[in-house]
Amino acid sequence: MALLDIQNLVVEFQTASGSFRAVDGVSLHVDEREVLAIVGESGSGKSVSMLAVMGLLPWTATVTADRMSFNGRDLLKLSPAERRKIVGKDMSMIFQEPMASLNPCFTVGFQIEEVLRFHMGMDRAPRRERAIELLTQVGIADPEERLSSFPHQMSGGQCQRVMIAIAIACNPKLLIADEPTTALDVTIQKQILDLLVSLQAKYGMGLIMITHNMGVVAETADRVIVQYKGRKMEEADVLSLFESPKSNYTRALLSALPENAVGDRLPTVSDMLFEPAPSGAAA
Amino acid sequence: MSIKVVEGKNIVRDYHVGGGLFRAQRTVHAVKGVSFTVDKGKTLAIVGESGCGKSTLARIITLIDPATSGELFIDGNKVDIAKGGLTKEMRRKVQIVFQNPYGSLNPRQKIGDVLGEPLLINTDKPAAERRDLAMKMLKKVGLGHEHYNRYPHMFSGGQRQRIAIARALMLNPSLLVLDEPVSALDLSVQAQVLNLLADLQDEFQLTYVFISHDLSVVRYIADDVMVMYFGEAVEYGSRDEVFADPKHSYTRTLFAATPRADVASIKTRLAKKKAA
Numbered sequence: 001m002a003l004l005d006i007q008n009l010v011v012e013f014q015t016a017s018g019s020f021r022a023v024d025g026v027s028l029h030v031d032e033r034e035v036l037a038i039v040g041e042s043g044s045g046k047s048v049s050m051l052a053v054m055g056l057l058p059w060t061a062t063v064t065a066d067r068m069s070f071n072g073r074d075l076l077k078l079s080p081a082e083r084r085k086i087v088g089k090d091m092s093m094i095f096q097e098p099m100a101s102l103n104p105c106f107t108v109g110f111q112i113e114e115v116l117r118f119h120m121g122m123d124r125a126p127r128r129e130r131a132i133e134l135l136t137q138v139g140i141a142d143p144e145e146r147l148s149s150f151p152h153q154m155s156g157g158q159c160q161r162v163m164i165a166i167a168i169a170c171n172p173k174l175l176i177a178d179e180p181t182t183a184l185d186v187t188i189q190k191q192i193l194d195l196l197v198s199l200q201a202k203y204g205m206g207l208i209m210i211t212h213n214m215g216v217v218a219e220t221a222d223r224v225i226v227q228y229k230g231r232k233m234e235e236a237d238v239l240s241l242f243e244s245p246k247s248n249y250t251r252a253l254l255s256a257l258p259e260n261a262v263g264d265r266l267p268t269v270s271d272m273l274f275e276p277a278p279s280g281a282a283a
Numbered sequence: 284m285s286i287k288v289v290e291g292k293n294i295v296r297d298y299h300v301g302g303g304l305f306r307a308q309r310t311v312h313a314v315k316g317v318s319f320t321v322d323k324g325k326t327l328a329i330v331g332e333s334g335c336g337k338s339t340l341a342r343i344i345t346l347i348d349p350a351t352s353g354e355l356f357i358d359g360n361k362v363d364i365a366k367g368g369l370t371k372e373m374r375r376k377v378q379i380v381f382q383n384p385y386g387s388l389n390p391r392q393k394i395g396d397v398l399g400e401p402l403l404i405n406t407d408k409p410a411a412e413r414r415d416l417a418m419k420m421l422k423k424v425g426l427g428h429e430h431y432n433r434y435p436h437m438f439s440g441g442q443r444q445r446i447a448i449a450r451a452l453m454l455n456p457s458l459l460v461l462d463e464p465v466s467a468l469d470l471s472v473q474a475q476v477l478n479l480l481a482d483l484q485d486e487f488q489l490t491y492v493f494i495s496h497d498l499s500v501v502r503y504i505a506d507d508v509m510v511m512y513f514g515e516a517v518e519y520g521s522r523d524e525v526f527a528d529p530k531h532s533y534t535r536t537l538f539a540a541t542p543r544a545d546v547a548s549i550k551t552r553l554a555k556k557k558a559a
């Protein structure tokens with residue numbers, strides 16, 4: 001049985017100009033020890049669909065699905081209290097905008113330790129020790145001193161790594177990483193990706209990696225989903241996707257890599273625009 | 284002849300942290316004496332390890348934070364924000380796209396107003412014209428009319444990043460500092476934004492300081508490249524020099540760590556995983 005199993009997920013937002021469908025019938029599953037990468041157009045519903053799984057969308061959102069189960073439990077039927085016990089512990093998320101996701105009023109040490117206190121019931125001394133260990137794992141220098149830093153005293157990439165530390169603090173069964181390395185240089189990116197992959201091997205963690213970085217996909221994913229305009233365009237194992245992409249959108253996406261610049265301008269997807277045929281590809 | 288738009292000489296920035304009742308004060312040397320020049324119509328790209336002082340330098344160049352020491356020249360004039368005397372015109376000319384687009388947008392302001400506000404403050408253009416210019420700019424960054432009346436939280440990460448770029452461009456700056464401006468964009472939108480920046484540079488001789496972790500983007504966009512490491516510029520030269528013959532070991536490490544998206548590397552990785 002899949003660790004996370006979603007069938008026909010639809011998310012609609014109520015806006016001033018009527019309702020807007022951000023996710024349009026997406027189905028996906030992730031197994032233990034599996035890395036699923038989701039790539040796709042900006043605004044195609046990648047973050048929203050994962051926030052729906054976490055139960056973190058605002059009240060203006062309506063979420064429906066034929067099935068949404070995690071670790072054998074029906075997420076659609078959980079009470080808010082039951083969900084709070086799972087979210088951040090068994091299932092956690094590295095949010096896309098790290099600086100906006102940390103609380104500016106508390107030190108990073110407090111924010112990491114709070115998760116350990118709430119979910120693991122750990123005492124003060126072991127909490128502090130674990131927080132230092134986590135900061136070390138994500139490559140933050142002088143971790144002890146850094147515990148007393150506030151988010152605004154950290155760089156963008158340091159905040160992102162604090163977020164990662166919080167997300168992995170309780171050894172989750174499922175980690176959803178939404179653009180987890182956008183603020184990191186490639187050397188630290190490598191360290192973080194290695195860390196996530198090692199956690200996955202050690203604890204059998206399932207990992208959903210949302211990224212627009214094809215290099216990150218190539219170096220971590222087992223399976224890849226390509227999303228476009230709220231729908232799934234293509235799903236393939238990582239090798240097939242790069243070797244023989246099926247949808248035009250995937251092909252266009254791969255050719256928009258900056259290394260493929262012709263002359264002094266880059267090819268964009270609209271240069272090769274086509275009418276997508278989601279019905280066939282989404283099957 | 285080339286015209287220097289921005290020049291920094293020995294820029295230093297220290298932060299003093301802690302120093303509470305029970306804790307000793309400690310100094311973070313975020314930028315340790317960095318010098319650079321960027322000519323009109325050119326792009327300087329800054330790369331470097333996370334936490335090495337790039338955003339700090341960006342805030343100094345855009346006159347938001349003062350340097351602890353060193354000299355900054357814009358269009359040949361020495362500027363020191365600690366001493367004041369900055370003109371409105373100077374503030375208009377130099378714009379920044381922050382690394383953290385969400386934090387730099389007012390959550391209660393509709394996007395149309397976000398884009399119109401700089402015009403309202405700095406120009407006497409009538410409301411209809413402001414609206415028109417804002418709509419045009421939305422289009423240029425790949426967003427649409429339907430987004431004009433939405434609030435920041437209603438956008439995706441990549442959409443917000445484009446709003447931040449659009450806002451910075453509203454006042455026709457001559458120097459634009461972009462701090463990781465395309466990091467949250469899918470490849471297609473990234474290409475669109477990079478092409479837009481290149482078009483603007485051709486048309487208006489815009490000067491860019493472009494901070495990025497993505498070396499393929501840097502290679503595409505930069506004239507000169509500076510590599511920072513622990514607050515220092517350890518490598519600085521033309522793009523071709525730096526990419527062809529990196530001198531510093533950190534630069535070489537950086538190049539070697541770039542993930543590869545080719546079929547052969549994927550095959551090697553999968554084989555290794557199977558063996559493990």
Ligand SMILES: Nc1ncnc2c1ncn2[C@@H]1O[C@H](COP(=O)(O)OP(=O)(O)OP(=O)(O)O)[C@@H](O)[C@H]1O
Nearest residue numbers: 013022042043044045046047048437438439440441
């Ligand atoms: N609260 C909201 N109200 C209305 N629309 C919203 C809201 N939140 C998100 N949206 C819209 O839903 C769509 C999907 O957003 P989502 O954040 O999932 O995109 P994404 O695929 O993660 O994109 P990116 O790669 O840019 O982060 C977007 O068009 C966005 O504008």
Ligand SMILES: Nc1ncnc2c1ncn2[C@@H]1O[C@H](COP(=O)(O)OP(=O)(O)OP(=O)(O)O)[C@@H](O)[C@H]1O
Nearest residue numbers: 153154155156157298313333334335336337338339
């Ligand atoms: N307000 C502040 N108070 C104290 N220290 C700070 C402050 N702002 C930044 N720093 C520290 O200065 C150093 C440089 O930070 P900066 O944000 O310039 O790095 P960066 O190169 O932009 O990194 P990234 O790529 O991760 O965004 C970091 O070690 C950071 O923790």
Ligand SMILES: [Mg+2]
Nearest residue numbers: 047096439440
């Ligand atoms: Mg997103």
Ligand SMILES: [Mg+2]
Nearest residue numbers: 155156338382
């Ligand atoms: Mg930064």
